[in-house]
Amino acid sequence: MGACRCPTSHLISLLLFLFPSETACRPSVKRPCKVQAFRIWDVNQKTFYLRNNQLVAGYLQGPNTKLEEKIDVLPVESHAVFLGIHGGKLCLSCVKAGDKIRLQLEAVDITDLSKTQEQGKRFTFIRSDSGPTTSFESAACPGWFLCTQLEADRPVSLTNKPGEAIIVTKFYFQQD
């Protein structure tokens, strides 16, 4: 199976390489690109919700389950995505302030973002799949991954130490 699939994927990559213009997304065109809603939860079963305009990960019970935030995903190119919430009206970005790097929720429409502009890059995340789980690395901040804390009700953030025991960077990520 694996041996069979490898040349296929290479062929696909070759095709995509040969026809780059065909693979490019143009979110800047008048018609908004289609945004897909995904459910995200970490390997410790924590889901995302908003607290005081901040995205946090925790356990939601009974009537609180309606607080869960779905992630709006707009594919930019192969393996690169824009991530948003609230119908793509708030987008996740990586912001560098001095020598600090942090995850930010910005009030921009996901369909107005463009990967070609430098400002669009901070909203871009590279998704990589490993078994059933997915990790998201910031394109603007290489080596920094979307993460949750082991402890519940803590902010969703970015880490450059994905191996740490108190940090979770592996998410289940499935279309809603």
Added chain:
Amino acid sequence: MQSYRLQGARLEMSTSCVLQKLSGAMFIVYLLIVGVSSFTIQPEEHTVPAGNCRFRGKYFKTNIGIEGEPVVLQCPQMRYWLGASARPHVSLTWRKNDSAGMVPGGEETGVWVQDDAIWIVPAWQGHSGTYICTVRNASYCDEMSIELRVFEKTEASVPFTLYPQSLTLSTAGTLVCPELGQFTHNKTDMKIQWYKDSVLLDQDNKKFLSVKGTTRLLINNVSVEDAGYYSCVTTFAHKGTRYNITRNIKLHTKIKEEETVPVIISPHQTILASLGSRLTIPCKVFLGTGTDSATLLWWKANNTDIKSTYHERRVTEGQRLEYSENNENYIEIPLIFNPVIREDLNTDFTCVVRNTLGIQMLHTTVKEATTFSWGIALAPISLVLLLLGGIWMHRRYKHRTGKAYGLTVLKTGHQDFESYPRKIKEIK
């Protein structure tokens, strides 16, 4: 307060409306009823805080408790807004909305304040209600309310206490016994017992493994049968009595949706069609072993949605097809023209496929098939014309050479004619 003012405004409106029409008055009576009911439904939202204390509102998460079990209510603004560093500089008080006094202190009552939280051990339905935490110092005061709902330990109340958790089929994953932090803090001998459908899970089971010293239950090779109701139970001792702490979990199992980079394999760049006829252009996408539900596929006309371009629905997107051929998945969506008109020849139709792994667009244009048949029709005509032209040319040439020959003949004839009498003369 706001509702009260609103009600007043509605009263003014009703007096003016009554003078007009009876039906209008009836409508206002309805509005009044709605106004009054909304006034009675939300009492805690309009609690005026004592003194100059700022009321931050109700904490958005409801705390759920099970009768007979301990419950801990955290002061929300301390935990999430001010942080632990503010603790030494402020005083913290709690009160319950329906009781005039403070929340009773002292462990003997089973309700006491410890650090930033109220402990209720054990909780009963009477403990349900709104609790208000006040944080103040000499220059600062703020309040926030938090709701507690204590449910009877019955089957009927289980849905209110459930934590949904999800795992992927055919993989290993963990369930987590959530929100035990306050009870398991600084405990190394934490013991959690796991139940599925009220049956204690066997620890020697290869399928389930309760990871010692953690709140996790490892499930190997998750199958559809593993979905359902789980509960995890730990204990908490207070004044010589052990109390159970139960968390109910509903496990959902999901198929691993494998995504692959989608590749459009048809249509061609140009499609031939005759004006006035019906045309279907299928856009076919190869997904390989990937599953199709997460892949979007649609058509655009000049970079605009088909639906918004063709309001009259002359051009539409057909039914999406999802199928497998030789264990490889394909999706297909047709673009249907009913009928094709001249305008379509100048339109850029694009098939777009997109999932989180890739995007591809394929442009296609419609060409008029009749222009090609005209060519075919013209070919024999031009051939005939060429032939006729050839014949004419030939005949013309033939005619010219014929004339020249006649002349020479005539000349020689003339010569012959001239010399002829000489010969006669010679004979004579």
